[in-house]
Amino acid sequence: MQISKILNNNVVITEKDQAEVVAMGRGLAFGKKIGDDIAVDKIEKCYTLQGDESSRIDELLAGIPDEIFVITDKVITLAKEKIPGKINDSLFLSLADHINATQLRASDGFVIKNFLLWDIKRFFPTEFSIGKKAVADIAKKFDLPHLLDTDDEAGFIAMHIVNSELGRGNSSASELTKLMEEMLTIVKYSLKVAINEEDIFFQRFVTHLKFFSERVLLDDGTTLPNSDDSLFEMIVERFPESYETTLKIVGFLNKTRGYQVSKDEQTYLTIHLARIVPQTT
Structure with a gap:
């Protein structure tokens, strides 16, 4: 592996499998120049770039201090631990750029309001908790205690993580949040119950809704197969009120997005809704 770009003494750009x-590692580029071989045993972390990211390296990473790369790597490492198998390496570039811009703005006394914060907190609590830890690290490293006065920045970092989880297509955290809010609104008005958002059954429903929303946003035109008609029919008969709400969601998705909700998906939605009702009446 040879150095193609040097960002600082600890971070370089190289090539692997075209x-x-x-590549990150203490002293990785010390005394080195472009074209020199990298000491593989010094590499501590690697992030593979995809698509048009390569052409944007200079634009995104130019002038970013090493401390930002360290914090970014720490955030991604934690995210991969908490959300295994879903974090894309492309998060490194966008998150490093975002964190650097955040500390520059905060140094000048500016903090941007996050208007999706309330939804982010309730829909993506794991990602939000990671964002909180990241903000604490930024505030400590750059002596910016006022960053801790609000949760806005933690919400923005959480959105970057959610975007990485989506992984492909043009879907984004804001789209995912909007879709989940739309379906929750249907649920609340249809069931006509005061939902306790701290209830474990509601939290499980939100988790299911998140994955279901991801499937809707990443839809490639195919529909999940219907595997068990007998289970579907039993659930419909047993929980008619919840199934009525499911049908409203089905109609909404078909009308607004052309998404065909399979019987399996309808079954799982109905089961989750049925668990909410007795806990909120």
Whole structure:
């Protein structure tokens, strides 16, 4: 592996399997120049770049201090631990750029309001908790205690993580949040109950709704097969009120997005809704 770009003494760009890679390691580029071989035993972390990211390396990473790369790597490492198998390496570039811009704005006394914060907190609590830890690290490293006065920045970092989870297509955290809010509104008005959002059954429903919403947003035109008609019919008969709400969601998705909700998906939605009702009446 040879150095193609040097970002600082600890971060370089190289190539592996015909893809550009951000390689990190203490003193990795010390005394080195472009074209020199990398000491593989010094590489501590690698992030593989995809698509048009390679052409944006200079634009996104130019002038970013090493401390930002360290914090970014720490955030991604924690995210991969908490959300295994879903975090894309492309998060490194966008998150490093975002965190650097955040600390520059905060140094000048500016903090941007996050208008999706309330939804982010309730829909993506794991990602939000990671964002909180990241903000604490930024505030400590750059002596910006006022960053801790609000949760806005933690929400923005959480959105970057959610975007990485989506992984492909043009879907984004804001789209996912909007879709989940739309379906929750249908649920609340249809069931006509005061939902306790701290209840474990509601939290499980939100988790299911998140994954279901991801499938809707990433829809490639195919529909999940209907595997068990007998189970579907039993659930419909047993929980008619909840199934009526499911049908409203089905109609909404078909009308607004052309998404065909399979019987399996209807079954799982109905079961989750049925668990909410007795806990909120």
